[in-house]
Amino acid sequence: MVFSPRQLTVVSGKGGTGKTTIVGSFAALAENKVLADCDVDAANLYQIVIPEIIERGDFLGMQIAVRNEQLCTKCGKCEEACRFDAITVGQVNEMACEGCGFCTLVCPENALHMQQMSCGEWYVGETRFGYLVYARLIPGAESSGRLVTMVRQKAEDVAMEHETPLIIIDGSPGIGCVATAAIADVDLALVVTEPTLSGIHDMERIAGVIKHFGVPMVVMINKADINEENSQRIRDYCRNNDVELLAELPYDPTVTEAMASEVPLVEYRDGPVGQGIREAWSKLEQILDV
Numbered sequence: 001m002v003f004s005p006r007q008l009t010v011v012s013g014k015g016g017t018g019k020t021t022i023v024g025s026f027a028a029l030a031e032n033k034v035l036a037d038c039d040v041d042a043a044n045l046y047q048i049v050i051p052e053i054i055e056r057g058d059f060l061g062m063q064i065a066v067r068n069e070q071l072c073t074k075c076g077k078c079e080e081a082c083r084f085d086a087i088t089v090g091q092v093n094e095m096a097c098e099g100c101g102f103c104t105l106v107c108p109e110n111a112l113h114m115q116q117m118s119c120g121e122w123y124v125g126e127t128r129f130g131y132l133v134y135a136r137l138i139p140g141a142e143s144s145g146r147l148v149t150m151v152r153q154k155a156e157d158v159a160m161e162h163e164t165p166l167i168i169i170d171g172s173p174g175i176g177c178v179a180t181a182a183i184a185d186v187d188l189a190l191v192v193t194e195p196t197l198s199g200i201h202d203m204e205r206i207a208g209v210i211k212h213f214g215v216p217m218v219v220m221i222n223k224a225d226i227n228e229e230n231s232q233r234i235r236d237y238c239r240n241n242d243v244e245l246l247a248e249l250p251y252d253p254t255v256t257e258a259m260a261s262e263v264p265l266v267e268y269r270d271g272p273v274g275q276g277i278r279e280a281w282s283k284l285e286q287i288l289d290v
């Protein structure tokens with residue numbers, strides 16, 4: 001039988017719900033796993049697990065027009081042809097170029113060609129918790145589901161190579177293509193939410209995406225004690241939708257100190273939040289059978 005690692009993705013409907021704090025603690029609790037930070041717009045898991053980079057590569061994005069100034073006679077035909085106002089006789093605007101290639105066809109001097117641009121870098125790092133795969137987009141580059149897919153594929157390659165039974169994915173917040181690319185085809189999605197009206201709304205939206213992909217889902221409430229009424233709404237949602245509520249973590253202001261101190265919360269301070277995360281992890285081990 002072909003070896004295939006189990007995959008858990010941790011997502012939230014929006015940023016700032018404590019998702020990475022939880023994934024950082026799972027990194028410390030899970031025995032044998034590969035970590036994949038697919039929050040490519042704001043990757044920060046590396047700040048908790050501190051990788052030593054052992055492999056890196058370019059993430060190539062779309063093609064844009066590049067001009068050979070030696071050949072250009074400044075005739076202006078490319079400027080006339082470009083529907084996106086991305087090229088003048090003076091310069092090519094890389095941010096505006098849509099990569100259609102039309103200007104290369106009209107240039108009488110063959111002074112233009114298309115070139116694939118680097119939009120970011122991916123990394124494989126070794127940490128004291130196992131391997132971490134992550135990526136960084138060049139500032140201004142469009143976030144990309146393709147980069148998330150690349151990070152996931154690298155994580156799978158590493159897991160296959162080392163026969164690691166589990167991949168823990170830190171997903172992107174929201175429901176855009178970057179978030180959905182971290183959900184497709186995983187074995188379980190954990191939604192981290194907060195008891196606010198927007199938190200509930202965001203949870204319901206991401207739950208719709210998870211359901212669309214046919215992925216089983218569980219929920220954790222972070223800062224559950226800041227609003228009992230809304231926490232009860234989340235409990236009701238879980239019960240009505242047959243979703244397991246793994247844990248309710250209380251509010252603890254020292255959680256942000258753990259992030260700043262660059263160690264997983266369960267190592268920094270094993271208070272009620274750490275305890276809740278430990279209990280959630282034992283349940284996840286059972287659900288994932290790892």
Ligand code: SF4
Binds near residue numbers: 071075078107112
């Ligand atoms: S069409 Fe070609 S030669 Fe004319 S301005 Fe553009 S790049 Fe230069």
Ligand code: SF4
Binds near residue numbers: 064065086
């Ligand atoms: S590739 Fe298309 S969008 Fe880019 S500069 Fe040429 S014509 Fe304009």
